[in-house]
Amino acid sequence: RKEVEQDPGPFNVPEGATVAFNCTYSNSASQSFFWYRQDCRKEPKLLMSVYSSGNEDGRFTAQLNRASQYISLLIRDSKLSDSATYLCVVNMERYSSASKIIFGSGTRLSIRP
Amino acid sequence: NAGVTQTPKFQVLKTGQSMTLQCAQDMNHEYMSWYRQDPGMGLRLIHYSVGAGITDQGEVPNGYNVSRSTTEDFPLRLLSAAPSQTSVYFCASSRDWPRGTQYFGPGTRLLVL
DSSP states (O other): OOOOOOEOOOOOEEETTEEEEEEEESSSOOOOEEEEOTTTTEEEEEEEOTTTOOEEEETTTEEEEEETTTTEEEESSSOOOOOOEEEEEEEOOOOOOOOGGGEEOOOEEEEEE | OOEEEOSSSSEEEOOTEEOOOOOOOOOSSSEEEEEEEEESSSEEEEEEETTTTEEEESOOOOOOOOOOSSBBBBOEEEOOGGGOOOOOEEEESSSSSSOOOOOOOOOEEEEEO
């Protein structure tokens, strides 16, 4: 089993739709969670951190479910510009060892007009 | 601020050649890291540094060396290139990683023949 797993997609949804995807992680001691966005042939950029209480940034909502060991990303009212690959990132060490930052392989999202 | 810069953008090497991928940041971040990204896989950590003079191995360090003589620069050396090192390489920096945001450079695409 991979330490961090994501559905690779692609998710192909119409503009204006709501889309959600999950990321599961294997280590229950994981401490920090992030969603990054990566456009085609570009570098990853932080979309949002994921806090225990969940957090929202405009159309984007991230949640953490420690009991089931997954994080989720919800995008409401999707825009064409949301088309990208979304990377889940988990810090798996209790004491924040830099060597246990694990990236998921990404979920590809395509928004159609 | 230029952020994180990487050179070269593209490189073709023959098996057995050596080269250095350059990375620099102007944000005075203590933490810097190198990742490789291969199709269908998440970014994998090669080496990282928590400050000038301090480096450590990540998940896939074999075949690569790093040094950190200044806060700004973190070069990655391929000692004897192999086709398995064909990949996209990203350098990243952070003020408070691994808990905080990582800022990535634009990447270097490397092809080893």
